Amino acid sequence: MGDKMTSKTVAIKSRPKSLKPDLLEKILGALSLILLAAALVSLFKGRSEWHILPWQVWLHLSTILTALITTPFMMWRKRGDKMHRWMGWIWSIAMLVTALVSFDIRMIARGNFSYIHLLSLLTVVVVPLLVLSARRHNVIAHRKHVRGIIIGALLVAGFFTFPFNRIMGQWLFG
Numbered sequence: 001m002g003d004k005m006t007s008k009t010v011a012i013k014s015r016p017k018s019l020k021p022d023l024l025e026k027i028l029g030a031l032s033l034i035l036l037a038a039a040l041v042s043l044f045k046g047r048s049e050w051h052i053l054p055w056q057v058w059l060h061l062s063t064i065l066t067a068l069i070t071t072p073f074m075m076w077r078k079r080g081d082k083m084h085r086w087m088g089w090i091w092s093i094a095m096l097v098t099a100l101v102s103f104d105i106r107m108i109a110r111g112n113f114s115y116i117h118l119l120s121l122l123t124v125v126v127v128p129l130l131v132l133s134a135r136r137h138n139v140i141a142h143r144k145h146v147r148g149i150i151i152g153a154l155l156v157a158g159f160f161t162f163p164f165n166r167i168m169g170q171w172l173f174g
Helices: 007-013 023-045 047-052 055-076 082-102 116-135 139-159 167-173
Strands: none
Touching: 023 047, 023 055, 023 139, 023 167, 055 082, 055 139, 082 116, 082 139, 116 139
16 A cells, blocks of 8 residues: 555545535625626626727627626535536636637737736636546645636636726726
Protein backbone atom coordinates (compact mmCIF):
# COMPACT_ATOMS: atom_id res chain seq x y z
CA MET A 1 0.00 0.00 0.00
CA GLY A 2 2.34 2.77 1.21
CA ASP A 3 2.24 5.77 -1.11
CA LYS A 4 -0.09 4.24 -3.66
CA MET A 5 -3.47 5.93 -3.79
CA THR A 6 -6.40 4.27 -5.46
CA SER A 7 -8.99 6.24 -7.44
CA LYS A 8 -11.38 5.64 -4.55
CA THR A 9 -8.90 7.26 -2.14
CA VAL A 10 -8.44 10.24 -4.47
CA ALA A 11 -12.22 10.65 -4.78
CA ILE A 12 -12.62 10.59 -0.99
CA LYS A 13 -9.84 13.16 -0.50
CA SER A 14 -11.35 15.44 -3.15
CA ARG A 15 -14.80 15.65 -1.57
CA PRO A 16 -15.88 18.31 0.90
CA LYS A 17 -17.71 17.39 4.07
CA SER A 18 -21.00 18.42 2.47
CA LEU A 19 -22.28 19.02 -1.04
CA LYS A 20 -24.99 21.30 0.30
CA PRO A 21 -24.72 25.03 -0.42
CA ASP A 22 -22.78 26.90 2.24
CA LEU A 23 -23.23 30.54 3.23
CA LEU A 24 -20.80 31.82 0.59
CA GLU A 25 -22.66 29.99 -2.17
CA LYS A 26 -25.99 31.34 -0.96
CA ILE A 27 -24.54 34.86 -1.00
CA LEU A 28 -23.03 34.38 -4.48
CA GLY A 29 -26.41 33.26 -5.80
CA ALA A 30 -28.12 36.29 -4.25
CA LEU A 31 -25.49 38.71 -5.60
CA SER A 32 -25.94 37.19 -9.05
CA LEU A 33 -29.66 37.93 -8.87
CA ILE A 34 -28.99 41.52 -7.77
CA LEU A 35 -26.57 42.01 -10.67
CA LEU A 36 -29.10 40.41 -13.03
CA ALA A 37 -31.78 42.83 -11.85
CA ALA A 38 -29.45 45.82 -12.31
CA ALA A 39 -28.55 44.66 -15.83
CA LEU A 40 -32.19 44.13 -16.82
CA VAL A 41 -33.26 47.53 -15.45
CA SER A 42 -30.33 49.16 -17.24
CA LEU A 43 -31.23 47.47 -20.52
CA PHE A 44 -34.88 48.44 -20.17
CA LYS A 45 -34.03 52.07 -19.43
CA GLY A 46 -31.58 52.22 -22.34
CA ARG A 47 -33.82 50.61 -24.94
CA SER A 48 -33.95 53.78 -27.07
CA GLU A 49 -30.19 53.44 -27.62
CA TRP A 50 -30.01 49.70 -28.30
CA HIS A 51 -29.29 50.40 -31.95
CA ILE A 52 -25.83 51.79 -31.10
CA LEU A 53 -24.59 48.51 -29.62
CA PRO A 54 -22.57 46.24 -31.94
CA TRP A 55 -23.42 42.55 -32.26
CA GLN A 56 -20.45 41.61 -30.05
CA VAL A 57 -21.97 43.52 -27.13
CA TRP A 58 -25.35 41.84 -27.69
CA LEU A 59 -23.74 38.40 -27.71
CA HIS A 60 -21.74 39.33 -24.61
CA LEU A 61 -24.90 40.54 -22.84
CA SER A 62 -26.94 37.47 -23.77
CA THR A 63 -24.30 35.04 -22.53
CA ILE A 64 -23.66 36.96 -19.32
CA LEU A 65 -27.41 37.15 -18.64
CA THR A 66 -27.57 33.39 -19.17
CA ALA A 67 -24.79 32.91 -16.62
CA LEU A 68 -26.45 35.30 -14.15
CA ILE A 69 -29.77 33.46 -14.42
CA THR A 70 -28.13 30.05 -14.08
CA THR A 71 -25.78 30.89 -11.19
CA PRO A 72 -28.34 30.95 -8.32
CA PHE A 73 -29.79 27.62 -9.42
CA MET A 74 -26.33 26.12 -9.56
CA MET A 75 -25.42 27.52 -6.15
CA TRP A 76 -28.65 26.73 -4.33
CA ARG A 77 -29.92 23.39 -5.59
CA LYS A 78 -28.77 19.76 -5.34
CA ARG A 79 -25.29 19.01 -6.71
CA GLY A 80 -24.02 16.24 -8.92
CA ASP A 81 -27.29 15.14 -10.48
CA LYS A 82 -28.20 15.24 -14.17
CA MET A 83 -29.79 18.71 -13.90
CA HIS A 84 -26.68 20.11 -12.20
CA ARG A 85 -24.47 18.73 -14.96
CA TRP A 86 -26.78 20.03 -17.69
CA MET A 87 -26.97 23.50 -16.15
CA GLY A 88 -23.22 23.40 -15.52
CA TRP A 89 -22.55 22.93 -19.22
CA ILE A 90 -24.86 25.84 -20.07
CA TRP A 91 -23.16 28.04 -17.46
CA SER A 92 -19.63 27.03 -18.53
CA ILE A 93 -20.31 27.63 -22.22
CA ALA A 94 -21.97 30.97 -21.43
CA MET A 95 -18.97 32.09 -19.37
CA LEU A 96 -16.49 30.93 -22.01
CA VAL A 97 -18.35 32.69 -24.85
CA THR A 98 -18.72 35.80 -22.70
CA ALA A 99 -14.96 35.88 -22.12
CA LEU A 100 -14.01 35.12 -25.72
CA VAL A 101 -16.30 37.73 -27.27
CA SER A 102 -15.07 40.33 -24.77
CA PHE A 103 -11.70 40.34 -26.57
CA ASP A 104 -13.52 41.93 -29.52
CA ILE A 105 -15.14 44.59 -27.30
CA ARG A 106 -12.74 47.46 -26.68
CA MET A 107 -15.00 50.44 -26.24
CA ILE A 108 -13.54 51.79 -23.00
CA ALA A 109 -9.84 51.72 -23.87
CA ARG A 110 -10.05 53.43 -27.27
CA GLY A 111 -9.56 50.24 -29.26
CA ASN A 112 -7.06 48.65 -26.86
CA PHE A 113 -7.45 45.98 -24.24
CA SER A 114 -8.34 47.17 -20.74
CA TYR A 115 -7.67 45.69 -17.33
CA ILE A 116 -11.07 43.98 -17.39
CA HIS A 117 -9.74 41.78 -20.21
CA LEU A 118 -7.43 40.13 -17.66
CA LEU A 119 -10.57 38.63 -16.09
CA SER A 120 -11.58 37.38 -19.53
CA LEU A 121 -8.20 35.73 -19.96
CA LEU A 122 -8.50 34.16 -16.51
CA THR A 123 -11.98 32.87 -17.41
CA VAL A 124 -10.72 31.28 -20.62
CA VAL A 125 -8.11 29.40 -18.55
CA VAL A 126 -10.22 28.49 -15.49
CA VAL A 127 -13.49 27.37 -17.11
CA PRO A 128 -11.83 24.33 -18.73
CA LEU A 129 -10.18 23.57 -15.37
CA LEU A 130 -13.52 23.63 -13.55
CA VAL A 131 -15.05 21.34 -16.17
CA LEU A 132 -12.08 18.98 -15.92
CA SER A 133 -12.23 18.92 -12.12
CA ALA A 134 -15.96 18.14 -12.26
CA ARG A 135 -15.41 15.32 -14.76
CA ARG A 136 -12.72 13.90 -12.46
CA HIS A 137 -15.11 14.20 -9.48
CA ASN A 138 -12.67 16.50 -7.70
CA VAL A 139 -15.40 18.43 -5.93
CA ILE A 140 -13.07 20.60 -3.84
CA ALA A 141 -11.15 21.89 -6.89
CA HIS A 142 -14.37 22.26 -8.87
CA ARG A 143 -15.98 24.32 -6.12
CA LYS A 144 -12.88 26.51 -5.80
CA HIS A 145 -12.79 27.20 -9.55
CA VAL A 146 -16.52 27.93 -9.77
CA ARG A 147 -16.45 30.28 -6.79
CA GLY A 148 -13.43 32.10 -8.20
CA ILE A 149 -15.05 32.62 -11.60
CA ILE A 150 -18.34 33.75 -10.04
CA ILE A 151 -16.58 36.24 -7.77
CA GLY A 152 -14.05 37.55 -10.30
CA ALA A 153 -15.42 37.18 -13.79
CA LEU A 154 -19.13 37.43 -13.03
CA LEU A 155 -19.60 39.70 -10.02
CA VAL A 156 -16.49 41.93 -10.03
CA ALA A 157 -16.50 42.33 -13.81
CA GLY A 158 -20.27 42.83 -13.66
CA PHE A 159 -19.90 45.53 -11.04
CA PHE A 160 -17.45 47.39 -13.27
CA THR A 161 -20.05 47.44 -16.03
CA PHE A 162 -21.90 50.24 -14.26
CA PRO A 163 -19.46 52.93 -13.06
CA PHE A 164 -16.88 54.99 -14.91
CA ASN A 165 -19.17 56.43 -17.55
CA ARG A 166 -19.86 53.07 -19.21
CA ILE A 167 -23.06 52.66 -21.21
CA MET A 168 -24.83 50.25 -18.82
CA GLY A 169 -24.15 52.68 -15.98
CA GLN A 170 -25.37 55.63 -18.01
CA TRP A 171 -28.57 53.76 -18.76
CA LEU A 172 -29.07 52.58 -15.18
CA PHE A 173 -28.28 55.83 -13.40
CA GLY A 174 -29.08 58.34 -16.15
